[in-house]
Amino acid sequence: MDQKYSVPALDRAHAVLTELIDEPYRWKLSDLAKRLDISKSTLYSLLQTMERLQWVNRDRNDTYAIGGALGRFGGAFFRQYSLVESFRKIAEPVMRRLQESVQLAVLEGSDVLYLAKVEAPGPVQMVAGPGVRFPAHATGLGKSLLAGMDEKRLRSLFPDESLPKITVHTIGSRESFIQELRRVVENRYATDIQEGIMGFCCVSAPIRDASGGTTAAVSCSMPIHHWEGKREAARQEMIELAGRLSLGS
Incomplete structure (x- = not known):
């Protein structure tokens, strides 16, 4: 990965958390400063911020441990694997009914x-599969997310008014895209008509937390x-599938 764009404060925070993983409530600020070769003044500001964000906890002896926020992050990380397992079980019969591929995705930036x-x-398949990233504005999944x-x-x-055109059908302006997202909220589903890949259409629905x-x-x-003949059935199936995968449904 290109180090040119690294953020030193985040590198230092990562180093602090790495020290605290195995030995909670052992190290004080002065200990961490020595072990990590960070000035006390810099580390003080960093720990104050991390404590405010609940990345670390400090006890009455002024020693530190991993904070509750990281537990929530970790829980979210592992829940996505539980979600993948549930998706595979529930989406299989949906795929068989529709005889079309079904995907699960999250938003990253x-x-x-x-x-x-x-x-x-x-014989004809989309390339997108697990681990693939794709511009959100050019997909039904991105619109739902x-x-x-x-x-x-x-x-x-x-940040730019102009959005990259992946195909000739991709929404090319930020304002038009925002208007499209408002329609998605009203409809409870999103579509992508050859906006990401020429020759393919999709319908998508959001998965909700509690x-x-x-x-x-x-x-x-x-x-x-296949679109005209299957879009209504696919729309209903995606709304129902998303509902079954949503927490609290």
């Missing part, structure tokens, strides 16, 4: 990250010549 795929038999997001955050994710936030999304993709 302004991209979607594919976590799992139940692939339909057939971004719909309902605060507009200020959307603008920070997409508080109603979007944590992941599912989609059904198919060759365009």
Whole structure:
């Protein structure tokens, strides 16, 4: 990975957390400063911030341990694997009914990250599969994941008014994309009509957590010549699949 864009404060925070993993409530600020070769003044500011964010806890002896926020992050990390397992079980019969591929993805910055795929038999397939990243604005999955997001955050994710055109059908402006996301909120599903890959369409729906936030999304993709005959069935199947995978449903 290119070190040119690394953030030194995050590197130092990572070093602190690495020290605390195996030996909680052993090291004080002065100990950590010596072990990590970080000045006390710099480390003091860093630990104050990490404590505020609940990345670390400090006890009455001024020693440190991993904080509760990291436990929540870790829980979210492992829940996604539980989600993948559930998806594979539930999406298999959906794929058989539709005879089209079904995907699961999460949002990473302004991209979607594919976590799992139940692939339909057939000679024509999309390339996207587990581990593949793709620009969120050019996919139904991305629209489902971004719909309902605060507009200020959307603008920070997409700082330029012009959006990259993946195909001739990709939405090319940020304002048009924001308008599209508003429609997705109203409809409870999103579509991608040859916006990410020429010759393919998809319909997607968001997976919710217990508080109603979007944590992941599912989609059904198919060759365009199947779209008119299957889009309504696929739309209903994706809404139901997302509902079954949502917490609190």
